[in-house]
Amino acid sequence: MKKQNETDKMPRNRAGDENIARLQRLIRAAAAPADLLYYQLGNAYRKRGDFAEALNCYLEALSINPDSPAAEAYRMLVGIMEYYHKDYYNP
Secondary structure, eight states: OOOOOHHHHSOHHHHHHHHHHHHHHHHHHOSSOOHHHHHHHHHHHHHHTOHHHHHHHHHHHHHHOTTSTHHHHHHHHHHHHHHHOGGGTOO
């Protein structure tokens, strides 16, 4: 049987919440706006299933750096939402 590392032993939502809190602290402490931190924060929200917050983080990263990897993540998430969640766009 494989050994589990510490993050595998944590419940998924707790590990995600800790990661989100850590990234938020890093963003607040950063001397200059860091698009990669917002990109990573968006990924953490996406993994948690909070697509609205993920999109907001990706947009924040894009406002700092239009060439950020958040551009592709944003396009992919919008495509997923358009396919699976059409009600978000048609109130």
